[in-house]
Amino acid sequence: MAALARHLSAARQRSLLDTLAIGWPIVMAIGAVAGRLAGVGPACLLMAAAALILSGIAWRRVRRFDQAWLVQVLDARVPAFEDSSALLLRDSDGLQGLAALQQQRLLDRLAGAAALDLRPAWSWRWIASAVGASLVVSVTAAVWPRQNQTGPGGESAPSWPLPDKTRLVGVRLRVTPPAYTGQRPFDQTGLDVRAPAGSTIEWILSLRPEPASVNLSFPGQAPMNLAPTDRKWAGSRRFTASALYRLEASGLPRQRLHQLEMIADLPPTVRMLTPDRTLNLASADQAHWDLSFEARDDYGVANSAMLRLTVTRGEGEMITTTERSLPLTGHGTMRLKRFSTRLDLARERLEPGNDLIAQLVVWDNRSPSPQVVEGPAVILRQPPPGGLSDGLDGMARQILPVYFRSQRQIIIDAEALIAQRARTAPDVFLERSNALGSDQAQLRLRYGQFMGEEAEGGGPGLAIPTNDTPTLDLPTNDGPPPAAATQPEPHHGHSADDGHDHGSDTTTFGQMGDVVAQFGHAHDTGDASTLFDPGTRSTLAQALDAMWASERALRQGRPKEALPHALKALSLLKTAQQATRIYLARTPSKIPPIDLSRRLSGKRNGIRPDRFATTTRAPDDTPAMKAWQALGQTGKSGALPLDELARWVVNHQGRLADPLALSAQIDTVRNEPNCLECRQKLRALLWTALERPPVGVLRRSPADAGGQRYLDALR
Structure with a gap:
């Protein structure tokens, strides 16, 4: 029905206008506050969001006015429809009987309902409140002073942008690092700059209204004038050191100082990879020397480097040096490269008593003047034929080899005793096995002194060989057995050089260590506590355990069970032999001399102050x-x-x-x-x-x- 459609359209239109009358002043107030605090751009975005929310609210309110609402209102406002208004909205072809007759009666009475006003009433109270609040908020935002606000570069903004005051409205800085750094140019909107040293800084500034001149003032330096280009002011300069500057323009309030922080290019660093020690001793059959270095830089290491080689010859004041340089090529990334080479010792003419010193010299990619760095020096020392002299880094002392032969002799005697078991009486066999166990115990106590152990009886002290003591070589399993092993004899027939311990027959030299060992009672000696590193001490401890197991089996008359433990002890002692050359520092402690002229004088001058x-x-x-x-x-x-x-x-x-x-x-x-x-x-x-x-x-x-x-x- 046309009349009913007009009523429904009028109600929806009134609801939409009423919603906009209440919500639009609120949107305007939000825009005014946002424009005052954040500027025009953010204010427009915020108003658009608020308008979108208002549209959603209005659509929800309009949806309430549908046919169901119209039927309900007509039934309530028009008694002549007899609560049958729904029949007016139905098709007459589908109605029959009483429903068709009632619809016809309602159509005859429709003319009386056409004059009704079914539109909802205006929300005057809400409209007045929204308009009043919006006016108050907008006026307050307009007159509220701007405090603690900064411009694009951090400078103080005026409390009100008056037309006669110049203000900074746009900042764009383009930073171009040096080409050797490998960094790309970048832009920023702040006036504080942090960039690599040697970068070029370009300023592009916008000021309103247009000033007559714009420059950048550097304290202690000449100012830089900016040139006008397309309603902007531009200028550039290359900086190698950090500085402060201030933006100055005619009509512009005094600005704060800004920083140009230049990041210095650090020199490269060199680390030695191979070998892992600074001082290295060359073996007798060594023909080559492998070197490997690692160079690192913040921007890049050059692909080429120089290995400086120095060979020293002579002794004392007659030392001569020969130098040469060897070019190397690095492999790796731009910031991390590895330089490796293999030196031919015959080519370097390294002879006994000489030193070969290698040092890597690298440089970075800084342009125009690269930074050159000398890496750590590594030394390859060829020991002289007679061993290291006292003039080197320390004193070389030979220790332990005199005792290795005794353990080998115990093994040989045990093997011989096992072979003769069938031809030996049980009591004699047990007596000889017990004698070998006694020799094993004495040898174990000797080595135990190196570990700080005490003797279990009145056995001899530890005899450390001196320079006059002959060095005894370590026998090996594949060598021929000594003559004493081919013709085994009872233990009471041992000779002085059979490798066994014979109590007081062991000769020691008249050194201070021998006197302490003979007449003193030391729980631990200085040499025993300092001659070995932790790894060697652990190896000796395992050897002592194996000796103890061998001794226990020998004293029980079971040399066959003792043999594996004795062999294990010998193997561990041979491993410990590799650490028997120890270097002791020759630098004594520096004690200030005693002034004897002041003794018994009673003068305390210079001893301590009278007051703190x-x-x-x-x-x-x-x-x-x-x-x-x-x-x-x-x-x-x-x-x-x-x-x-x-x-x-x-x-x-x-x-x-x-x-x-x-x-x-x-x-x-x-x-x-x-x-x-x-x-x-x-x-x-x-x-x-x-x-x-x-x-x-x-x-x-x-x-x-x-x-x-x-x-x-x-x-």
């Missing part, structure tokens, strides 16, 4: 300390010693972590004395710049009246 010196802060930090204390006075913005503090920063910038930031903050506090946040930041920077005072001795507080009377009574 008071600890005072160095006067160099006095300006910084005064400024730090003055800045700590909360809520006060009095005069500060900023000029003196600025001079202190210039004089001590070598030890300050960030002198540029400190100088910039001093300038900010000078230009904005009422900025409490700026003062707090300067105080925090000063705290990190102050030197920590040394620990001083606190003076005792003076005695009161009662304490003074007590001290007087003591006197």
Whole structure:
């Protein structure tokens, strides 16, 4: 029905307008606040979002006015429809009987309902409240002063953009690092720059209204004028050192200082990979020497390097050197390269008693002047035929080989005893096996002295061979057995050189160590505690355990069970033989000489001061300390010693972590004395710049009246 459709359309239109009348002032107020706080762009985005939300609310309210709502309203407002308004919305062809008759009656009465106004009422209270609140918020946002706002580069923005005040509206900086760094150019919108040293900085600034001139002022340097291009101001400069600068323009309020922090190019570092020690001893049959180094740099290491080789010949003051350089090519990434080579010792003419010193020289890719670094030096020493001399790094002492033959002799005697078991009486066999166990016990006690163990009886002391002691070679399993093993004899027929211990028959030389071993009682000797590294001591401990097992089986008359333990002990001792050449430092402790002229004189001058010196802060930090204390006075913005503090920063910038930031903050506090946040930041920077005072001795507080009377009574 056309009349019913008009009623439904009018109700929906009224609901939409009512919703917009309430919500649109709120959207405008949100836009005003956002425009004041964040600018036009963010305000437009926020208003669009609010309008989208308002549209959703309006659509939900309009959807309520449908045919069901219309039937309900007609039944309530028009009694003549007799609660049968739904029949007006149905097709007459589908109705029959009483329903068709009732629909016809309602159509006759429809003319009376056409004059009804079914639109919902206006929400005047909500509309008035929304409009009033929107006006209040918009006016407040318009007149509210802008405080603590900064421009694109961090400079203070004016409280109100008056037409006659120049302001910075756009900042674009393009930083182009040096080509050798491999970094790409990048853009930023801030005026503070952090870039590699040697970078080119290009400024592109927009100011409104257009000033007559724009320049960048560098304290202590010539200013840089910016040229106008397409309603913008541009200029560029290459920087190799950090600096501070300020933007200056006609009509522009005084700006804060900004930092240009240049990251210095560090020199490359060289690490030795092969060999793993600085001093290396060449073996008798060594023909080559492998070297490997690793070079690392923050931007890149050159592909080529130079290996400096030095050969020293001679002794004492007759030493001569021969140098040559060997070019090397690195492999790896740009920042990490490895340089390896193999030296031919015959080519280098390395002879006994000579040293071959190798040192890698590398450089980075810095242009135009690369940084050259000399790596650690590694030495290959060819020992002289007679061993190392006292003029080298330490004294070489031969230890332990004299005892290796005794363990071998025990093994040979045990094998011979096992072979003769069938032809030997049981009591004689047990007696000879027990004698071998006794020899094994004496040998075990000898080696136990190296581990700090005490003797189990009155056995002989440990005899450490000296330079006059003949060195005995270690027998091996594949060598021919000694003559004593082919014709075994009873144990009471041993000779002086059969390798066994014979008590007092063992000859020791008249050294201090022998006297201590013979007449003293030492739980651990200095040599025993310092001659071995932990690995060698562990090997000797395992050898002692094997000797103990061998001794136990021999004393029980079971040489066949003792033989595996004796062989294991010999193998462990041969392993320990590799560490028997030990180098002892020859540098004595430096004790100051004693002044005998002052003895028994009673003079105590120079021994100790009469009073403890008071600890005072160095006067160099006095300006910084005064400024730090003055800045700590909360809520006060009095005069500060900023000029003196600025001079202190210039004089001590070598030890300050960030002198540029400190100088910039001093300038900010000078230009904005009422900025409490700026003062707090300067105080925090000063705290990190102050030197920590040394620990001083606190003076005792003076005695009161009662304490003074007590001290007087003591006197």
